[in-house]
Amino acid sequence: MNKNIRRTLLSLASLAVASATLAALPGQAVAAGKITIMVGGITKMVYLPAKLAEQLGYFKEEGLDVELQSQPAGVDAENELLAGAVQAVVGFYDHSIDLQTKGKEITAITIFGQVPGEVELVSTKAAPNFKSMADAKGKTLGVTGLGSSTNFLTQYLASRHGISSKEFSVLPVGADNTFIAAIKQGRIDAGMTTEPTASQLLKTGDAQVLVDMRTVEGTVKALGGLYPASSLYVQRSWLNGHKDDAQKLARAFVKTLKFINTHSAEQIADKMPKDYYGNNKALYVQALNNSLPMYSPDGKMPKGGPETVLAVLSGFNPNVKGKHVDLSKTYTDEFVNQVK
Known part of the structure; x- marks a missing residue:
């Protein structure tokens, strides 16, 4: 065969393969593409289902190639998602509401935590004059970061006692x-x-519990309703083109949540990497035991949860205050409902 003809045929074959690949991109992922999930602090117990799903082999059971990465703050994980560097984020659901007001369509497809899992701790030194959030006036309160979920929750807790954000630092x-x-x-x-930070400080006696949002009862008392927090969320554009992958992720995580709800803290800890608890597995188990009530049993959005989150953000997040938010677009139970 003439060399020029052979070159032409090879070029045409290459173009055909490239065209077929490009044609497949808008729909399902081409061949088993990797899904990268960014976790807003992978060792935090609020996000434990992410690593546990991997440890239990549930991603592989679904035929998924999942890579977990970690960023210490949820806002950094959110930026990675918006930049298209990752396909999904394990972070607080409230980001879906916040981002909608900025014109970004983010949807939570599995809810891990029906409550925040957060604890307001008061230092033992300050405790005698700090019995509740009603005593926050003139005090200095710690949050993970300015503009973070902990920042808004802190302001909301104080406001329920009539204290404005200008009355404390x-x-x-x-x-x-x-x-x-x-x-x-x-x-x-x-x-x-x-x-496990809370249990570490409680064990050393350096702090005491002021507000406990690790349980349903404690959260309803503190916030007036359930506050869905840790979740798996994705961009709506990715979701529309990868529904099969979304279904597999939802199934893997619902199976993980069911494992959590049917096993003891000790049994769950046994599945986690040793570097998660270091030389103090007993403390890790204790912290996990304190956290078990926060996990959703089925991955579904709790009734009234989005409204509670919106109420908190509307009061103290300048991006959300006074804005219209379509809560139905911030989450979907479509995929978790399909899990038997």
């Missing part, structure tokens, strides 16, 4: 070790954090 102290240091050094009188 807010200090961003992060989470984990930086939060612990802020309490021990007296830089904050109280602060909002999650497990």
